[in-house]
Amino acid sequence: MECDGKLDMGSGGILMDIWNKPLYETRLGKAYVGDARDLLKYLPSESVDLVLTSPPFALQRQKEYGNLEQGEYVDWLLSFTSDIRCILKKNGSFVLDLGGAYQKERPVRSLHNYRILIRMCDEQGWRLAEEFFWFNPAKLPSPIEWVNKRKIRVKDAVNTIWWFSKTDFPKADITKVLTLYSERMQVLLQNREKFYKPKKRPSGHDISSHFGENNGGAIPPNLLQIPNTESNSLYLQCCRAVGVKPHPARFPQRLPEFFIEMLTDRGDMVLDFFAGSNTTGAAAEYLGRKWIAFEIERTYLATSAFRFLSRADERVVRALYEKLTSNETTETHKMHRPIQLQLIDV
Numbered sequence: 001m002e003c004d005g006k007l008d009m010g011s012g013g014i015l016m017d018i019w020n021k022p023l024y025e026t027r028l029g030k031a032y033v034g035d036a037r038d039l040l041k042y043l044p045s046e047s048v049d050l051v052l053t054s055p056p057f058a059l060q061r062q063k064e065y066g067n068l069e070q071g072e073y074v075d076w077l078l079s080f081t082s083d084i085r086c087i088l089k090k091n092g093s094f095v096l097d098l099g100g101a102y103q104k105e106r107p108v109r110s111l112h113n114y115r116i117l118i119r120m121c122d123e124q125g126w127r128l129a130e131e132f133f134w135f136n137p138a139k140l141p142s143p144i145e146w147v148n149k150r151k152i153r154v155k156d157a158v159n160t161i162w163w164f165s166k167t168d169f170p171k172a173d174i175t176k177v178l179t180l181y182s183e184r185m186q187v188l189l190q191n192r193e194k195f196y197k198p199k200k201r202p203s204g205h206d207i208s209s210h211f212g213e214n215n216g217g218a219i220p221p222n223l224l225q226i227p228n229t230e231s232n233s234l235y236l237q238c239c240r241a242v243g244v245k246p247h248p249a250r251f252p253q254r255l256p257e258f259f260i261e262m263l264t265d266r267g268d269m270v271l272d273f274f275a276g277s278n279t280t281g282a283a284a285e286y287l288g289r290k291w292i293a294f295e296i297e298r299t300y301l302a303t304s305a306f307r308f309l310s311r312a313d314e315r316v317v318r319a320l321y322e323k324l325t326s327n328e329t330t331e332t333h334k335m336h337r338p339i340q341l342q343l344i345d346v
C-alpha cells in the first residue's frame with residue numbers, strides 16, 4: 001500500500017485551527033482533543049519514529065469510552081492503521097496493544113485481534129516484527145459468568161501487543177531494556193570457571209564461553225510482566241482533588257517506557273492517537289522524546305495534564321482542570337491557549 005500524499009499539513013478551516021491550538025503542551029509534546037481520523041491528516045508523511053497506542057477494546061460490555069460491535073471493529077481500526085503507515089518513518093515502529101475478548105454470551109474467544117494482525121500484514125503491507133504478551137498479574141477475573149460462576153475458563157491475564165514495522169529492520173536496540181540478571185546468573189558471573197563449562201546442550205544448542213560474560217543485564221523475554229496497580233500516583237491524587245473519575249483503561253507507565261526505550265532515541269517523535277490519560281506522552285517526556293497525543297474525549301485529555309504537574313496542589317489542579325474543560329462548545333478550541341506545564345520531577 002502506498003501513501004497518496006493526502007496526509008500533509010495544509011488545508012485551512014476548523015481543523016487547521018484545532019491543529020494550531022493543542023489543549024496543552026509541555027516542553028516536548030502537544031496534546032490535541034479531536035477525532036484521530038481527522039487529526040492524523042495533519043501529520044507530515046514519514047515524520048513519526050514510534051506510534052504506540054491502545055485502542056478502545058472490542059469488548060462485549062460497552063465500556064465507558066465507547067466500543068463498536070466486534071464485527072465493525074476490525075474495519076474501523078484498519079481505517080486508522082493505513083494512515084499510520086503513511087506518517088511513520090521508514091525505520092519506525094507501530095506498537096499496538098490489543099486485548100482479547102469473548103464472543104457475545106459464549107465461552108468462545110473472538111478472533112478480532114488476530115484478524116486485525118493478519119489483515120494489516122496482508123492488505124496494508126505491515127511486517128510483524130514480534131509479538132509481545134503483557135502479563136498483568138493484578139487483572140481481575142472476567143467474564144464473571146465463565147470464570148467465577150461456572151468455573152469453565154481461567155483468568156485472562158495477558159494482552160497481546162503487536163510490534164509492527166514497515167521494513168524487516170526497524171530501529172531497535174534491546175541493550176536499552178536489559179533486565180536484572182537472575183540470582184543464579186549473578187552467582188555464575190562472579191565465578192565463571194567454577195559454575196560453568198561451555199558445552200553442547202542435549203538440544204544441540206551450543207552454549208559458548210561468551211555465555212558467562214557480563215553484558216550489563218539479561219535479555220528481556222517477550223512476556224512483559226507489569227502489574228497495573230497504580231493507587232496513589234500524582235495523576236490519581238489530582239483526579240481525586242477535582243472529583244473526577246480517572247481514565248478506566250490506563251497503561252502502567254512502565255509499558256510505554258519499555259517500547260520507547262527499545263525503539264527510539266532521545267529527541268525522536270512518539271505518537272499515541274488514542275491517548276486516553278496520555279500515559280504514553282508522560283513516558284516519552286520522562287525519557288526525553290518528543291510526543292503528540294490525540295484523544296476524542298476532552299475530559300480524559302484535560303485530566304491527563306495532571307501527569308505533567310510537579311505536585312498535587314489542590315488550588316492549582318482545580319484551576320488547571322477548569323481551564324482545560326470549560327466551554328465545551330464547538331468553538332472551545334478558540335478559547336484555549338496552550339498551557340505551558342511544569343515538567344514532572346524526575
Ligand SMILES: C[S@@+](CC[C@H](N)C(=O)[O-])C[C@H]1O[C@@H](n2cnc3c(N)ncnc32)[C@H](O)[C@@H]1O
Pocket residue numbers: 034035036037053054055056057065247249250251252273274275276277278279280294295296297300
Ligand atoms: C484504551 S483507551 C487508551 C488508554 C491509554 N493507553 C492510557 O494509558 O490512558 C482508548 C482511548 O481512545 C479514545 N478514542 C476512541 N475513539 C477515538 C478517536 N476516533 N480518536 C481519538 N481518540 C479516540 C477513547 O476515548 C479512549 O480514551
